[in-house]
Amino acid sequence: MTDFIAPDFQPAVAEIFLLTMACVVLLVDVYLPASKRGITYVLTQLSLLIGAYLTLSLPMTETVITFNGSYINDPMALVLKLFIYLVSFLAFLYARQYLVDRGIYRGEFYVLGLFAVLGMLVMVSAHSYLTIYLGLELLSLSLYAMVAFNRDSSLSAEAAMKYFVLGAIASGMLLYGMSMIYGATGTLDIGEIAAFIAANDSDSVVLKFGVVFLVVGIAFKLGAVPFHMWIPDVYQGAPTAVTLFISSAPKIAAFAMLMRILVDSAQGMHVHWQDMLIILAVLSIIVGNVVAIAQTNIKRMLGYSTIAHVGFLLLGVLAGTAEGYAASMFYAIVYAITTAAGFGLVILLSRAGYDAENISDFKGLNKRSPWFAFMVMIVMMSMAGVPPFVGFWAKLQVLQAVVSIELVWLAILAVLLSVVGAFYYLRIIKFTYFDDADEHVPEIAAPVDVKIALSFNSLLILALGIYPSSLMALCVASIAA
Amino acid sequence: MFDSLPLLSLVIWLPIIGGVVVLFASRGEVGLQRLLALAFSVATFLISILLYSGFDVATPQMQFTEFAAWIPSFNVNYSLGIDGFSMPLILLTTFFTVIVVIAGWEVIKKHVAQYMAAFLIMEGLMNGVFASLDSVLFYVFWEAMLIPMFLVIGIWGGQRRVYAAIKFFLYTFLGSVLLLVSILYLYFETGSFAILDFHAQSIGMTAQTLMFFAFLIAFAVKVPMWPVHTWLPDAHVEAPTGGSIILAAIMLKLGAYGFIRFLLPIVPDAAAEFDWLVITLSLIAIVYIALVALAQEDMKKLIAYSSIAHMGFVTLGLFVVFSIFRQTGDIAGAALGVEGAMVQMISHGFISGALFLCVGVMYDRMHSRRISDYGGVVNTMPVFAGFMVLFALANTGLPGTSGFVGEFMVILSAFQVSFWIAFLAALTLILGAAYTLWMVKRVIFGDVANDNVAKLNDVNSREFWLLAVLALAVILLGVWPAPLVDVMHSSVDHFLHHIVTSKL
Numbered sequence: 010m011t012d013f014i015a016p017d018f019q020p021a022v023a024e025i026f027l028l029t030m031a032c033v034v035l036l037v038d039v040y041l042p043a044s045k046r047g048i049t050y051v052l053t054q055l056s057l058l059i060g061a062y063l064t065l066s067l068p069m070t071e072t073v074i075t076f077n078g079s080y081i082n083d084p085m086a087l088v089l090k091l092f093i094y095l096v097s098f099l100a101f102l103y104a105r106q107y108l109v110d111r112g113i114y115r116g117e118f119y120v121l122g123l124f125a126v127l128g129m130l131v132m133v134s135a136h137s138y139l140t141i142y143l144g145l146e147l148l149s150l151s152l153y154a155m156v157a158f159n160r161d162s163s164l165s166a167e168a169a170m171k172y173f174v175l176g177a178i179a180s181g182m183l184l185y186g187m188s189m190i191y192g193a194t195g196t197l198d199i200g201e202i203a204a205f206i207a208a209n210d211s212d213s214v215v216l217k218f219g220v221v222f223l224v225v226g227i228a229f230k231l232g233a234v235p236f237h238m239w240i241p242d243v244y245q246g247a248p249t250a251v252t253l254f255i256s257s258a259p260k261i262a263a264f265a266m267l268m269r270i271l272v273d274s275a276q277g278m279h280v281h282w283q284d285m286l287i288i289l290a291v292l293s294i295i296v297g298n299v300v301a302i303a304q305t306n307i308k309r310m311l312g313y314s315t316i317a318h319v320g321f322l323l324l325g326v327l328a329g330t331a332e333g334y335a336a337s338m339f340y341a342i343v344y345a346i347t348t349a350a351g352f353g354l355v356i357l358l359s360r361a362g363y364d365a366e367n368i369s370d371f372k373g374l375n376k377r378s379p380w381f382a383f384m385v386m387i388v389m390m391s392m393a394g395v396p397p398f399v400g401f402w403a404k405l406q407v408l409q410a411v412v413s414i415e416l417v418w419l420a421i422l423a424v425l426l427s428v429v430g431a432f433y434y435l436r437i438i439k440f441t442y443f444d445d446a447d448e449h450v451p452e453i454a455a456p457v458d459v460k461i462a463l464s465f466n467s468l469l470i471l472a473l474g475i476y477p478s479s480l481m482a483l484c485v486a487s488i489a490a
Numbered sequence: 491m492f493d494s495l496p497l498l499s500l501v502i503w504l505p506i507i508g509g510v511v512v513l514f515a516s517r518g519e520v521g522l523q524r525l526l527a528l529a530f531s532v533a534t535f536l537i538s539i540l541l542y543s544g545f546d547v548a549t550p551q552m553q554f555t556e557f558a559a560w561i562p563s564f565n566v567n568y569s570l571g572i573d574g575f576s577m578p579l580i581l582l583t584t585f586f587t588v589i590v591v592i593a594g595w596e597v598i599k600k601h602v603a604q605y606m607a608a609f610l611i612m613e614g615l616m617n618g619v620f621a622s623l624d625s626v627l628f629y630v631f632w633e634a635m636l637i638p639m640f641l642v643i644g645i646w647g648g649q650r651r652v653y654a655a656i657k658f659f660l661y662t663f664l665g666s667v668l669l670l671v672s673i674l675y676l677y678f679e680t681g682s683f684a685i686l687d688f689h690a691q692s693i694g695m696t697a698q699t700l701m702f703f704a705f706l707i708a709f710a711v712k713v714p715m716w717p718v719h720t721w722l723p724d725a726h727v728e729a730p731t732g733g734s735i736i737l738a739a740i741m742l743k744l745g746a747y748g749f750i751r752f753l754l755p756i757v758p759d760a761a762a763e764f765d766w767l768v769i770t771l772s773l774i775a776i777v778y779i780a781l782v783a784l785a786q787e788d789m790k791k792l793i794a795y796s797s798i799a800h801m802g803f804v805t806l807g808l809f810v811v812f813s814i815f816r817q818t819g820d821i822a823g824a825a826l827g828v829e830g831a832m833v834q835m836i837s838h839g840f841i842s843g844a845l846f847l848c849v850g851v852m853y854d855r856m857h858s859r860r861i862s863d864y865g866g867v868v869n870t871m872p873v874f875a876g877f878m879v880l881f882a883l884a885n886t887g888l889p890g891t892s893g894f895v896g897e898f899m900v901i902l903s904a905f906q907v908s909f910w911i912a913f914l915a916a917l918t919l920i921l922g923a924a925y926t927l928w929m930v931k932r933v934i935f936g937d938v939a940n941d942n943v944a945k946l947n948d949v950n951s952r953e954f955w956l957l958a959v960l961a962l963a964v965i966l967l968g969v970w971p972a973p974l975v976d977v978m979h980s981s982v983d984h985f986l987h988h989i990v991t992s993k994l
Binding site for chain 2: 438
């Protein structure tokens, strides 16, 4: 019997803090009268800020593995975590007024949100399949509940049901794949699995099957075609504030999961998962872009656009090169920031008793508010991949990754379909700038903090587009480490 | 004294900053916004004059170069420089922005600040395209430029503006993304994004062929060449006057500039192999589109189609050089074609810009562009009619105007290859005369057609000076093209030596 050695808690200090704070917020909220709910909100945002500070205070360049090899803190984890904090912070900020207006301004939103953030952090720092699964389930369960958050809406309930059932299947797939890998290698530790694959024949049937199931599970969580069915319904059905949250930060965590599972542990199986990812990427880019054109509901449209973006994100990873991984990491971060601004603008157009649901709600925004019309243009052009906005660089890098492994046809296909995609982004700009508003549309009445944050968020997309260098270098450096 | 200034950065960023300043003045006086816009555009024009006066015509090297690392991890640099091809085009851009600002002075009534800002920002971006030596930087400017034009057409355009704006954007976007893939491929081959490194790279025939078609599509859309020209009449008809002027005078030139900067020097062997294709498409543009122009009822549409036909001369002049070289081995003979193409680009810029301005002047008074709504304008607007007739004659290639010089040079060089190519190209002199003069006859001459025409006022002093400056430019270039040709001479020579050398 070995002596118990206490693990090094230091690398996980931010997670521990957030867990504590989630419990504190839960308790505090129970004893708060509804009128003082602002305290819950402030506490939550403070937790995120302090969490970010704690993460930042960790050594930036070292790789530390603790908790018996199940937890890792490396530069990639640090960078991804910081953006998870940032995007979640923005998401909670945009959400507040929306929830107040709809009478669903309850503490659970923030408690669940904090647990979801915690789940994401755990996923990002996982160094064992078990940890990944733990983080994933913590995130997923929180999100299921958040989708159903508006109890009076049958649409939300339906979406939550769908999300839950499909999400459970996905988790099952993932777990099944993990168990096969465990069966073949005898370990759940990512480093040991990688070593095993490197040392042994990667042609083992069990391993291959395992990887197939892992890819399916990841594809489900990312929303890649043909495992995308839940995305449009969940995006549309969930309250916009929740959609905003689901679509942004968790994509960064999903990218981390992809990296940890496929790259860190199964890099040796690259030849096997590459083809699968190519199929997923191609289908996602085609289906996402083409179907999005037919949508009139903005949340649904952005859902399909997410699917297309996931396809692009996969392009970098499937290249199997360090540059490719860095490109995908950049893509994931950029996507999360852009989509937060996108849904933030949808929330901006909504107000008490009125949800901006349709694309036509953007009509005449330029007349009502030239400033936010400009923000809409930035966000949409960035999503379409037009320079000088940061979305362009994201696309450029993943395309470069595919061209560098001589899959030029894939790059051509991707860019041609991004022209198709440009059409529906342009349509939003068209409504914003070229059309006149309907008579009854009231003024934009968002609180000042939302306006400031939204402006910051959108201008960040422009600023990163003009000077993408530092974020790119950060991604490259953290992947190389 | 100006040597130390980064002049190229100034012609790019001064108007862009100006645009932002004007935007922030949008709450203030309309007069102030206009004055600011004018000040920035004139200042930029003056800087481009400095560029011109400091330009060394003796060397084909890139001049006024600037270099700064932009994205080191991706090897993308902020690298600028101009040669004899870009110099005249930058001058044209800065000149026409001043024209557009003045042309929109009283005409634009809604969102004045946004309108002026869009054109200023567009000016900076277009100068950026002409000055970029890094392909990614080039691409960023190339694409970003679409956004203000898209908004200009969509916000200030005519009835079907939304359709035209989206069509414009998607067509040109489609073309550009193929350019992007080619750039990435070249980066993969050379490890650099510098355009001059691309020029030096030897490439296999298969890759050359594929890239040739990618480049061809990318730039043909912009020129535009038949059959990818259909966005142009729509965009022109729906765009406000300023938009039409910039589109015709400068944006179309970007396509031809792309041929010169990318396609021909990077994949010369494939270009030599497929030159017949481009020549055929150019001839179709020259003859068929001229016939289409003949059938137009709308003045703007007619001039738009005429632009496509005239741009056919540019592509013809550029691609005819391979045959000349094959047949005569004479680089000086081939130079005529390329210089003709360049002169044609500049001259067409002035003429089409002026013609669109003329249509704009009439449209402001009558709110119609239909030829049949006019007739006998000369009776009520004699001064205007004089200008209009001059530009129309220049458009038909009348000797003594700039329109003649370029076309003549291109036809002459085509003659060295084949009588029939020259013959077909020269048909434009007849067809062009037919559609332009027929329009002039129906619009300007004859008896006063209706009461609306009878009530027309002649040009005011603002319009007079605009047209006078353009008329001066058209005639000056026609009788004395030397200042223009001299600038490009050594660059053309260098360019030809480069493209007749195989890169296989």
